[in-house]
Amino acid sequence: xxxxxxxxxxxxxxxxxxxxxxxxxxxxxxxxxxxxxxxxxxxxxxxxxxxxxxxxxxxxxxxxxxxxxxxxxxxxxxxxxxxxxxxxxxxxxxxxxxxxxxxxxxxxxxxxxxxxxxxxxxxxxxxxxxxxxxxxxxxxxxxxxxxxxxxxxxxxxxxxxxxxxxxxxxxxxxxxxxxxxxxxxxxxxxxxxxx
Amino acid sequence: xxxxxxxxxxxxxxxxxxxxxxxxxxxxxxxxxxxxxxxxxxxxxxxxxxxxxxxxxxxxxxxxxxxxxxxxxxxxxxxxxxxxxxxxxxxxxxxxxxxxxxxxxxxxxxxxxxxxxxxxxxxxxxxxxxxxxxxxxxxxxxxxxxxxxxxxxxxxxxxxxxxxxxxxxxxxxxxxxx
Numbered sequence: 001x002x003x004x005x006x007x008x009x010x011x012x013x014x015x016x017x018x019x020x021x022x023x024x025x026x027x028x029x030x031x032x033x034x035x036x037x038x039x040x041x042x043x044x045x046x047x048x049x050x051x052x053x054x055x056x057x058x059x060x061x062x063x064x065x066x067x068x069x070x071x072x073x074x075x076x077x078x079x080x081x082x083x084x085x086x087x088x089x090x091x092x093x094x095x096x097x098x099x100x101x102x103x104x105x106x107x108x109x110x111x112x113x114x115x116x117x118x119x120x121x122x123x124x125x126x127x128x129x130x131x132x133x134x135x136x137x138x139x140x141x142x143x144x145x146x147x148x149x150x151x152x153x154x155x156x157x158x159x160x161x162x163x164x165x166x167x168x169x170x171x172x173x174x175x176x177x178x179x180x181x182x183x184x185x186x187x188x189x190x191x192x193x194x195x
Numbered sequence: 196x197x198x199x200x201x202x203x204x205x206x207x208x209x210x211x212x213x214x215x216x217x218x219x220x221x222x223x224x225x226x227x228x229x230x231x232x233x234x235x236x237x238x239x240x241x242x243x244x245x246x247x248x249x250x251x252x253x254x255x256x257x258x259x260x261x262x263x264x265x266x267x268x269x270x271x272x273x274x275x276x277x278x279x280x281x282x283x284x285x286x287x288x289x290x291x292x293x294x295x296x297x298x299x300x301x302x303x304x305x306x307x308x309x310x311x312x313x314x315x316x317x318x319x320x321x322x323x324x325x326x327x328x329x330x331x332x333x334x335x336x337x338x339x340x341x342x343x344x345x346x347x348x349x350x351x352x353x354x355x356x357x358x359x360x361x362x363x364x365x366x367x368x369x370x371x372x373x
Binding site: 002005006009010012013014015016017020022025026028029030032033034036037038040041042044045047048049050051052053054055056057058059060061062063105108111112115116119126127128132133136137139140141142144145146147149150153154156157158159160161162163164165166167168169170171172173175176177179180183184187188191 | 199203218221223228229231232236243248252254257258259261288289291298311321322323336343349354355
């Protein structure tokens with residue numbers, strides 16, 4: 001899908017350049033766009049290094065596990081089909097904590113582990129179970145606590161207050177996660193009524 | 196709304212202080228752990244360079260050619276009635292599909308409109324409050340061999356839509372409208 005969008009953006013741009021006679025601007029845009037991307041990534045290093053360093057301390061201190069146990073009662077309610085002491089629950093909680101702290105690379109393997117366990121709970125069938133869909137819904141609504149990359153980009157472009165979007169992001173994330181859970185529930189009840 | 200702004204200002208410093216004190220209390224070799232984790236940050240920043248180069252060049256071409264303006268003018272009247280800036284639409288479309296592509300679009304919007312503009316802030320919040328549905332879906336289900344996705348895609352995309360609406364409402368409430 002991203003392949004199509006990417007080619008379309010460029011191809012449509014080139015067609016418009018021919019029609020509008022903006023080929024000079026387009027030539028410039030190609031080189032400036034590439035340069036800007038590299039400059040941006042270099043700028044991201046500072047924040048990413050600092051934040052992931054901090055998170056490593058939190059992880060080594062057992063802070064993420066502690067938080068996971070704090071959230072366990074709430075998460076248990078969201079997954080009525082998963083026994084509280086099942087490994088799936090542990091993996092799902094760790095995945096959510098990693099997501100919350102912007103550790104995307106750590107979150108993915110944990111999420112896959114969680115899915116494996118959920119599949120086992122579902123008798124190894126190749127269809128998505130109720131718990132899998134709920135887990136996915138929560139994951140796709142994002143759980144980010146601190147949007148570090150976004151803050152770094154804002155710093156790069158000389159924002160007067162790069163972090164002023166943290167609070168609004170938290171509120172928006174909370175709303176979208178809540179909505180995701182409700183949407184998931186709605187579809188579940190619709191399924192069961194049909195069946 | 197003042198509370199939301201105060202949270203923005205204090206959350207990170209408090210979190211850092213807490214992590215450092217807690218780590219010391221738990222006898223973690225803090226500095227060594229920090230540098231260990233930091234190495235990961237360099238890897239991530241370098242590894243996203245090709246993604247950003249590809250996407251930023253495509254968007255730059257699309258914009259410089261005049262194509263972006265043309266399509267924006269087409270959808271402008273309908274969206275502005277709802278307080279939705281049309282500039283955010285491409286980002287909203289690509290956000291569920293590719294995380295790095297969306298990151299490229301977000302930085303493009305911030306660069307063009309300014310980080311403290313309405314659109315710059317909206318792009319920032321949008322990027323942070325939704326996630327890449329298709330990526331999560333294909334990676335998580337693909338890895339364990341789930342073929343029948345059921346309602347998963349529908350639920351994921353509707354959750355993204357909810358995130359987009361929430362972002363627009365919250366940014367408008369906190370920072371004022373366009």
